[in-house]
Amino acid sequence: MAPITLPGYGDIEPLSPAAEALVKSEDPEHPANLIPELCREFYKLGWVTGTGGGISMRQGPLVYLAPSGVQKERILPEHMFVLPFAQSSVPKPGSKRDFVRVPSKKGLSESQCTPLFWNAFTQRDAQSCIHTHSQHAVMLTLLLGKGAKSFRISHQEMIKGVRLGGVGKTLAYFNTLEVPIIENTAREEDLTESMAEAMTTYPDAAAILVRRHGVYVWGPTWESAKTQAECLDYLFEIAVKMLLAGMPLEGDN
Template sequence: MSLSRQGSNAQYTRVDAQHHDDDDDEYENEARTEGTVDELVESDDPEHPANLIPELCRGFYTLGWVTGTGGGISIKKGNLVYLAPSGVQKERILPSHIFVLPYPQPSVVKAHTERTFLRKPKQEGLKESACTPLFWNAFDLRSAAACIHTHSQHAVMATLLWKGETFEISHQEMIKGIRLGGTGKTLSYLDTLVVPIIENTPHEEDLTDSMNEMMKKYPDAAGILVRRHGLYVWGPTWQGTKTQAECLDYLFEIGVKMKLMGLSVCPAKEGGL
């Protein structure tokens, strides 16, 4: 299924594709054949992405992940991508603030390029998140259903104490909450968790290519750390993405504490338990 804009009255019409998966079927059952673009974010279903994003952002705010309007989340459902806005207090986001984009776009949503939207908020001053092309990396390279970006201090501290291009930790129970590549099978207690680190840039969109390259270099990674900035993490569902974000944040926090205390963070490589 795809949606296309029609006319100046900002309407959309559903166009059925020749092939779609079960997720598409689920969404098509919810979608109207024709309606206003605001109907893309109007639903009584608490698990509709336009309702989930504000709820999740409120939770992330209390964790200190999205303070100062930074950070965000994007959820892909069927052939639609729902995107939290930029410049809004994350604990006060409403469904009416959500941007909706078609997926896939004709090409990867690259930095500083025009993007196709099915729905933009009516409120003045709202713009799409600068994280958009980085979220797209997760959708295109990992077939993810959601991507979360945090400004967690635990993530930032991990990038400061691990000077190389990866954060590594082993023999921690919470590693079992992480999936290979973010969407594959779960890791075991004995596995070494490896999270790549890329260097920060003055403008978020300029991280797109380095994130893309590091995801290809480390196909088993479930997230990407940005030095002095934060974390991008993705998953097969919004629930799985949230779970992995929580597990990774725990592992960054305990890893930092262990390193500062002089404890072995990665016994698999540092001479045993």
């Protein structure tokens, strides 16, 4: 692989000492340290079981990406893929990505979520994107039915933890939260176009639900993305319970 030129870093060759230095830091909030820690927490929540799900973070000109092919609760900093945010071509299904650093451990692969993470980075200027296989998200899309194009709920306290578009001001208790729903595909990366279209159609959406699959959530910081993922999962869970109880999701009932 050819060297990559990065502002502030110079030319970096994948698998070189300079590339390895990108995942070595004593800072607990460095992406290479944070991603494994968060994946362990998400595993405990049942969000990333069976190697599914993931998280990506931007740091300056770099994007740190949790790998596929490894148990998410066992990810280490040296398992990280590092990519330049300024790719030679916009990531899409089947496209070739530019890498600054690839892990030396055999069996690891770049996540198929990569082009979907880029949707959040480019369309919302997000700095972090989280993908979970939460059962609450999956069950909600099933209860709403195949014809449902979005999930709407109002008059719930946890709505206040969600931001307009995922990156703007926080919603209020009386606001109606709406999250679009897209149909699942056989391969994760084939969701790229429908996710991008839903983000355009619903500019205030802070997440995208994928029927029978899970959810993508993003934010202007990793803390915000995590907070919104937690608040949304709470809302998905309570919505499932309300629907099963025959209660409407909107209005002060």
